[in-house]
Amino acid sequence: MRHLTRGQTAPRNIPAERVDEPSIGLEPRFIDMIFAILQDLQRRNGKSILMVEQNAKNGLEFADVGYVLVSGQLARAGHGANLAADPEVDRLFLGE
Numbered sequence: 001m002r003h004l005t006r007g008q009t010a011p012r013n014i015p016a017e018r019v020d021e022p023s024i025g026l027e028p029r030f031i032d033m034i035f036a037i038l039q040d041l042q043r044r045n046g047k048s049i050l051m052v053e054q055n056a057k058n059g060l061e062f063a064d065v066g067y068v069l070v071s072g073q074l075a076r077a078g079h080g081a082n083l084a085a086d087p088e089v090d091r092l093f094l095g096e
Helices: 028-045 056-062 080-085 087-094
Strands: 016-020 048-052 065-070 073-079
Touching: 028 048, 028 056, 056 065, 056 080, 056 087, 065 080, 065 087, 073 080, 073 087
Parallel strands: 016 048
Antiparallel strands: 065 073
């Protein structure tokens, strides 16, 4: 199982973690577990989490604020749940 790496935030005492692709290469049964661990870290420790995630559904459902990039350009921004339900986001990812 791939390990999550912690961002180097201690020197500036910032209550945040950086997480890069937490679900990449994981079996589907582990993906929900990883997001539950991140949510627990966020809730119990008051940590903000800056995440880059290609699994748009899970990433946007987790996010308070989400940004959808297409070819490196900002295509959409907003509340994660709103973006997850936005048909335009589906179109951007599926190319329909």
